[in-house]
Amino acid sequence: MKNKMPDTLPECDMEAPENSRRNFLKQSALITAVALTPAVATKAADMHVDEKIAEAFEKLPIKFEVNGVQQSLSVEPRATLLDILREQLDLTGTKKGCDYGQCGACTVHVDGHRVNSCLTLGVMVNGKKVTTIEGLAKGEELHPMQEAFLKHDGFQCGYCTPGQIMSAVACIREGHANSETEIREFMSGNICRCGAYPNIVNAIQEVKEGGHAV
Amino acid sequence: MKQFQYIRPATQQNVLDAITKPGTKIIAGGTNLVDLMKRGVTAPDKLVDINHLPLKSITPSKTGLHIGALALNSTVSENSLVLQKQPLLSMALKAGASPQLRNMATVGGNMMQRTRCSYFYDTTMPCNKREPGTGCGALEGYNRMHAIFGASPQCIAVHPSDMCVGLAALDAVVVIAGKKGDRRIPFTEFHRLPGDHPETDNHLAPGELIVGVEIPDNNFAKNTYYLKVRDRQSYAFALVSVAAALDISGGVIRNARLAMGGVAHKPWRLFDAEKSLIGKPATEASFKHAAQIAMQGAKAYEYNAFKLKMAPGTITEALKHSASLF
Numbered sequence: 001m002k003n004k005m006p007d008t009l010p011e012c013d014m015e016a017p018e019n020s021r022r023n024f025l026k027q028s029a030l031i032t033a034v035a036l037t038p039a040v041a042t043k044a045a046d047m048h049v050d051e052k053i054a055e056a057f058e059k060l061p062i063k064f065e066v067n068g069v070q071q072s073l074s075v076e077p078r079a080t081l082l083d084i085l086r087e088q089l090d091l092t093g094t095k096k097g098c099d100y101g102q103c104g105a106c107t108v109h110v111d112g113h114r115v116n117s118c119l120t121l122g123v124m125v126n127g128k129k130v131t132t133i134e135g136l137a138k139g140e141e142l143h144p145m146q147e148a149f150l151k152h153d154g155f156q157c158g159y160c161t162p163g164q165i166m167s168a169v170a171c172i173r174e175g176h177a178n179s180e181t182e183i184r185e186f187m188s189g190n191i192c193r194c195g196a197y198p199n200i201v202n203a204i205q206e207v208k209e210g211g212h213a214v
Numbered sequence: 215m216k217q218f219q220y221i222r223p224a225t226q227q228n229v230l231d232a233i234t235k236p237g238t239k240i241i242a243g244g245t246n247l248v249d250l251m252k253r254g255v256t257a258p259d260k261l262v263d264i265n266h267l268p269l270k271s272i273t274p275s276k277t278g279l280h281i282g283a284l285a286l287n288s289t290v291s292e293n294s295l296v297l298q299k300q301p302l303l304s305m306a307l308k309a310g311a312s313p314q315l316r317n318m319a320t321v322g323g324n325m326m327q328r329t330r331c332s333y334f335y336d337t338t339m340p341c342n343k344r345e346p347g348t349g350c351g352a353l354e355g356y357n358r359m360h361a362i363f364g365a366s367p368q369c370i371a372v373h374p375s376d377m378c379v380g381l382a383a384l385d386a387v388v389v390i391a392g393k394k395g396d397r398r399i400p401f402t403e404f405h406r407l408p409g410d411h412p413e414t415d416n417h418l419a420p421g422e423l424i425v426g427v428e429i430p431d432n433n434f435a436k437n438t439y440y441l442k443v444r445d446r447q448s449y450a451f452a453l454v455s456v457a458a459a460l461d462i463s464g465g466v467i468r469n470a471r472l473a474m475g476g477v478a479h480k481p482w483r484l485f486d487a488e489k490s491l492i493g494k495p496a497t498e499a500s501f502k503h504a505a506q507i508a509m510q511g512a513k514a515y516e517y518n519a520f521k522l523k524m525a526p527g528t529i530t531e532a533l534k535h536s537a538s539l540f
Binding site: 058060076077078080099100101104107113114115116119120121123124167170171174176184185186187188189190 | 215216217218219220241244245248249251252253261263265288311312313314315317318447448449
């Protein structure tokens with residue numbers, strides 16, 4: 001399995017084409033300004049004044065750690081941690097399933113606790129430490145839970161798997177993997193529509209009973 | 215999601231100053247609010263993040279337990295003081311949501327989650343709660359999950375919290391801060407019935423902030439149970455849930471607390487059924503009698519008549535579990 005090393009992450013692209021509203025504001029401000037008072041407005045547009053006003057409303061700076069690497073980004077308040085991870089940091093291992101906190105595909109760890117990244121606003125993880133599925137392996141060496149999911153076939157299509165694995169690691173760390181019943185209850189926030197549940201439970205039990213450091 | 219302004223005031227006073235403006239909402243865990251914002255059900259102009267306020271602690275007092283409004287649902291459910299003094303609260307919390315959501319959701323936020331149903335969520339449907347005056351889609355619609363107590367022709371949605379059912383049963387008190395000072399109200403009077411204003415779920419006034427809940431000490435820790443009946447074994451809203459707490463000595467019930475979830479616009483405390491249990495033997499017959507009393511005034515709609523049978527059955531079973539009659 002190829003591991004995307006955190007230090008190869010691209011920087012946040014501040015001029016990404018998806019910022020269409022900003023581009024629109026910039027253009028429309030320029031057009032209006034040119035029509036009204038050409039000299040002053042052209043100067044303002046050159047100085048990107050309107051863009052700065054638009055940006056102040058739309059984006060906030062955040063600093064947080066992702067898989068051991070400090071990130072300084074500029075994000076819209078409405079951007080979820082999930083979208084920031086996937087679209088700004090290119091960490092697409094974390095999956096968007098339902099996007100409403102019902103399926104668990106987006107599960108990541110924030111300061112060591114598993115959460116739904118689709119319901120977490122990026123501005124609210126400022127100063128925190130985030131671990132995603134990409135942060136579990138050590139180089140080419142898989143995390144014991146990743147090994148166990150492979151061994152026990154803990155998936156079919158694989159879409160829920162990153163969330164299942166992040167949740168499974170937390171389930172053991174929390175001390176909620178002491179029986180099949182307890183594992184099933186404490187993994188209930190991760191839905192697998194292929195129905196790989198028995199194998200997922202087997203994988204978790206093996207890691208738990210193997211006494212691996214998770 | 216509509217754009218909004220995000221602020222993080224430094225102190226509680228600054229939060230109280232910031233939340234007076236209409237269109238402003240507080241965000242704590244965000245598990246319900248962000249969901250509703252994504253779906254366009256609610257669209258605040260400004261979010262006030264309160265997560266850094268020092269309201270996370272769980273501390274014993276001379277008369278009970280104080281739980282800060284920002285204590286996480288998962289933290290409260292595993293807290294040793296809660297497990298020792300108020301195990302019912304822990305059971306109710308663990309029955310709610312998923313481990314991930316409990317790691318985000320706070321006590322105050324859990325209380326402030328909307329009373330809701332699928333018609334509230336579906337912005338193409340009429341809903342008096344979402345848009346007053348548009349009608350209730352559920353009244354003559356698919357109302358399987360809906361209320362059997364305290365509903366109005368305006369709204370038949372139920373409050374989905376499990377934690378709140380536990381706190382209602384345990385005589386908790388809500389501590390609220392406002393610009394005019396603090397006030398305290400009984401938990402059972404925090405949430406409201408829909409009446410003619412289903413758009414309002416509770417009695418928290420604009421500009422007020424929940425700072426915590428207090429649970430008085432009791433003798434229920436030994437004989438208590440939270441029973442939740444749902445469509446799947448875990449991670450689903452209750453069809454019916456029951457919080458039961460008994461103080462039994464010598465086989466006789468000295469005191470009792472009962473509350474139901476999934477049946478009303480607010481956590482539904484069963485005062486008359488509780489009274490009927492006092493002085494009675496802790497037997498199935500006493501419990502069935504209490505369940506019968508609890509059902510007085512129940513009213514079903516087209517698809518939720520099953521709750522009229524399920525609710526008394528769940529009350530009886532929860533009481534049997536509490537009294538270890540298994």
